[in-house]
Amino acid sequence: MKKILVTIVTVLLPTLALADELPPGGSAAAFNCDYQPSCEVAPGVYGKMSSPAQSKFDLSIGGFVRLDYAYNSENFGAGGFQSPDGTVPSRGITSQNGPANQSQSILTARTSRLWFKVGGPTFLGAKTGAYVEADFVGDASAATESPMVRMRQAKGTLDWDKVQVLFGEDWDIFGPMVAGSIDFRNGTAYGTPNSQRVPQLRVTTRTDLNENNAIKVVLGAQDPTQIGNNSTAGSSDQTTAAPGGYGAAVNVAGQISLVSKSLGTAPAIYGLGLKPLTATFFGLYGSEKAPSNDNHHLDSYGYGFYAFVPLLSSKDGKCRAGSISFEGQTYAAYNMAFNHATALAAVGTPASGATSTFAPTSDLSPARGYGYAAEIIGYPTQDLGITVGYGSRRARDYDSYTGMASYQKWTSSFYANASYDLNAAVRVAAEYQNLQSKYGNANGTPSVDALGNDNTIRFAAYYFF
Numbered sequence: 001m002k003k004i005l006v007t008i009v010t011v012l013l014p015t016l017a018l019a020d021e022l023p024p025g026g027s028a029a030a031f032n033c034d035y036q037p038s039c040e041v042a043p044g045v046y047g048k049m050s051s052p053a054q055s056k057f058d059l060s061i062g063g064f065v066r067l068d069y070a071y072n073s074e075n076f077g078a079g080g081f082q083s084p085d086g087t088v089p090s091r092g093i094t095s096q097n098g099p100a101n102q103s104q105s106i107l108t109a110r111t112s113r114l115w116f117k118v119g120g121p122t123f124l125g126a127k128t129g130a131y132v133e134a135d136f137v138g139d140a141s142a143a144t145e146s147p148m149v150r151m152r153q154a155k156g157t158l159d160w161d162k163v164q165v166l167f168g169e170d171w172d173i174f175g176p177m178v179a180g181s182i183d184f185r186n187g188t189a190y191g192t193p194n195s196q197r198v199p200q201l202r203v204t205t206r207t208d209l210n211e212n213n214a215i216k217v218v219l220g221a222q223d224p225t226q227i228g229n230n231s232t233a234g235s236s237d238q239t240t241a242a243p244g245g246y247g248a249a250v251n252v253a254g255q256i257s258l259v260s261k262s263l264g265t266a267p268a269i270y271g272l273g274l275k276p277l278t279a280t281f282f283g284l285y286g287s288e289k290a291p292s293n294d295n296h297h298l299d300s301y302g303y304g305f306y307a308f309v310p311l312l313s314s315k316d317g318k319c320r321a322g323s324i325s326f327e328g329q330t331y332a333a334y335n336m337a338f339n340h341a342t343a344l345a346a347v348g349t350p351a352s353g354a355t356s357t358f359a360p361t362s363d364l365s366p367a368r369g370y371g372y373a374a375e376i377i378g379y380p381t382q383d384l385g386i387t388v389g390y391g392s393r394r395a396r397d398y399d400s401y402t403g404m405a406s407y408q409k410w411t412s413s414f415y416a417n418a419s420y421d422l423n424a425a426v427r428v429a430a431e432y433q434n435l436q437s438k439y440g441n442a443n444g445t446p447s448v449d450a451l452g453n454d455n456t457i458r459f460a461a462y463y464f465f
Helices: 002-019 094-100
Strands: 058-072 104-108 113-119 127-135 150-159 163-171 197-208 213-222 251-267 274-290 296-312 323-334 368-379 384-395 407-421 426-440 450-464
Touching: 251 296, 251 323, 251 368, 274 323
Parallel strands: none
Antiparallel strands: 058 104, 058 113, 058 450, 113 127, 127 150, 150 163, 163 197, 197 213, 213 251, 251 274, 274 296, 296 323, 323 368, 368 384, 384 407, 407 426, 426 450
């Protein structure tokens, strides 16, 4: 009898364990596996859970699974797997005192990513294509166990020999540099504001000067989010939107670059590709009227310079071993909180609660700021990569922040990381990061400053597919 009971328990335990994994009221056969062998007889928990991807055009699928661990000496909340948008908690600011005195450990897999790439039919001699990419960081404040899908990029392209037309959502044209920190925010709010993707229409052209040098020009129109008019129009809080704003003009942005193969190529961010010498001037302009500012325009604009320099180039244009790169950027920005180039959109005194009333006494003006960043990327061996970098975003004209409590004077990020590729699919990485925020008018007291300081240790594991 005892042997019979043991046998029954042995059979039932795996079944009970699988019960939570199966769809309600369903069985393993309810999964999409209408091919041979069927789920009921295939090996594994659900059987062979793979089938060929199909499309009427050439379709490829990729992405990575990523697990992040972060220890923060200050508490960043549910979004602590990444650095905050410049707001590092300070013990000197009453409202931030709690998080500033708490450390935090957090694990998440929400930065995992999936993409689809399509190669379609030709059009007037151009190759056509599309790219869609998503991750699971839709609501950074949600629990790490309940991530939300977020569209990262969704774009269509028409490519001729020296001209490309792109439409959809892609990286902001302003600020080409993406910091090589394994921090998922990649330097946003710390001197490299281009972690923002926006709906846009852009044209890129290339003019060859000779076999080694070319001029690349990018010109595009982007979504006009500069003063929050598309989301919070009428807000009386000048730190998030211009009160009563209306009539946003589409942002216009551009780049002009010299691309040269004269120094060879060296690894770019994460060593995922090799890049030649690149020197780029970039800029952006947009505008919006604000009735709460006597119907005056509040312009958004910025300009800057970016450089990528192979210090020690790849020996054969393919191998990373022994190569070293320098990457740097500097910019000035006005009313560009939408992409974190400035901490605020506007400064000054709006008419209280104004939505559509002219208020001649208002004196809103674009918040002014600047930023800079630089990093060294090196690969001692093909599989081992090391990156060290620093970035900072800073406000200009502190007098314009009179009356604003605990505004950000500057933020900074120092990072040093190492990554190692175990094979073609698996990568592990570790990083030390120091984040700082300097606040003016702390707790509403004029001329009193406060400092937020965080030390972070990060680990990440990737499976690229």
